[in-house]
Amino acid sequence: MEGRPLEERELVLRAQRGDARAYEEIVRTHQQIAFRVAYLVTGNAAEAEDAAQEGFIKAWRAFGRFKPELPVRPWLLQIVANEARNRRRSAGRRAQLALRAERAALPGATAPSPEHAVVDAAERQRLLEALDGLPDDARLVLSCRFLLGLSEEETAATLDVKRGTVKSRTARALDRLKETYERA
Amino acid sequence: MNVPELERDLEALAAEVAWPPTPELRLQLDPRRRRRFVEGRRALVLVVAVLLLALAVAFAVPSARTAILRFFHLRGATVELVDRLPPAQERDLGADLANPVSLEQAERDLGFRILLPPHAGRPPVHEFAHTVSMLLAAPEPVLLTELHVGNENGPGILKKVAGIGSGVEWVDVGGDPGLWVPGGHVFFGPGAPARIAGNVLLWVHGGITLRLEGKHLAKNAAIRFASTIR
Structure with missing residues (x-):
């Protein structure tokens, strides 16, 4: 198997x-x-x-x-x-997440670096809030793929969509998140 | 920030999210547990239940919501006449069967010798919750299910509910007691939703309770065939 x-x-x-x-x-x-x-x-x-x-x-x-x-x-x-x-x-309501960034700094991180845009608690929280502010389809696909680490197949099953939809929805959601995050 | 950087940030964020603590799920997984029935149409219906008598209450048979007009008992089986037919779907005989296992595996798991018709060979069987089932091609496509009821307090597994008028009758199956239940009734098997069943012969042989179902199975043909299952 x-x-x-x-x-x-x-x-x-x-x-x-x-x-x-x-x-x-x-x-x-x-x-x-x-x-x-x-x-x-x-x-x-x-x-x-x-x-x-x-x-x-x-x-x-x-x-x-x-x-x-x-x-x-x-x-x-x-x-x-x-x-x-x-x-x-x-x-009959929209999910209101209350996800928080847990730690004050990345493990081992001593200072902000170009490799990690999320280097302090405020930035991480801002990214989470930007994610939470996305429409459901976008929020769920990004949360499944990146926060939960689900594969495309698992994400497709979870969201009850085709695998191709996961790909396209992820790309669109990332664009939208980037826009929202940079604007915030 | 470009998209690959954003992806990296999201991946890094995954380890940082303060999720609510995962609760310890408490599942009640009795394979015999079934949903409570919603009210069905009002009609004179026949309910056939094959189950351990000692577990009848725990199984929540529709007796709480449908009046039992009459019942019959066979070893480990109860046949009830009730006033309302529980809801059910019509599905193929083999629609709810688990994946097949070898006869030897099933006999090891269940602890009894599985009875077979002559010339059946060693067919694969479908095992679930103390029952074993097999699809047979003759005398017509039929589903044969067997369970061993060691004593009245042993594990129960089959529950069957049937609607319609009448026609349930005691029959002699090669010297063993049996019940003939005409089709159109509702069947509750382990691990599957209720379904409308075809004609069924129930009988007991050598401590094993057997159930033979076929859509067009005729009573006399069923009895003749059942008599050969040893």
Whole structure:
């Protein structure tokens, strides 16, 4: 199985035979990234938790139909993100993120450098705020790709769009973010 | 700042974001757990449930929302007549099956010898939550599902709900007790949403509860075929 540890495939097969412990192990592996995806979509930690929880339960119910030759993470993220979108749609509001830059300086950084435009807390926070100010499509695609480090395939599954759309949307979103950031 | 620089900044930012702490998810993963049923149309319907009697309440069968008019019991199985049919979709026999495993693997996992019709060879089977299923081509495309009910407190796995008029009857399957359930009822299998099932024969042989389903399966043909499954 390309790109997937053997243990995960074994866990997937065991879970498909109804082994709840194997599935729980899969959930433990992916719950952080799934929760963060849900948080990006809903903008609310409590709703993100509910979405992740319900998404993982729905995935369990559908696990018999998952193709074990495929990587499981994009599939799980797709289900959790979909659950998060539904919740947000029901709430009828835009996600308001409250992401903050965590540390005062980059590890090991002693002074600003051309390689790192984000060298102090204020700059990082400004970049995050510029990102948060983008329209949802742009904000989500950049957050998935850069903040969460998802692959194009995983981002496509999470956003429920084609891989080509991820590419074009990312390019447009970067242009827009650059514009917003420089203007701010 | 150009776009590549912006990409680098975003990548650097990833390690700096103060995400909310990831909660420990508490999942209830009983494979037998099913959603509660929403109210269905009002009609005289037949509900067939195959499940462990001891777990019937935990399974939240629609009995809470639909009046049980009559029921039958087979080893580890309950057939209920109710007044409302739960919602369900029509799907292919094999639509909800897990990926196949070898017969040997399933027998090791489940701990009982899987019964087979003659000339079936060693077909791949689909295992999920203490049940094993296989699609067979003869006497027509059918789905055969087996479960071992060691005792009344053992693991339950199948639940089946059926609508419509009548036609449920006790039958003799080669000397074993059986129930014939005409099609149009609703079936609840493990790990899959409810679906409308075809004609079904339920019977018990050697401690194994078996279920044979086919869209156009005739009662007598089903009984003859079932008698050969050993």
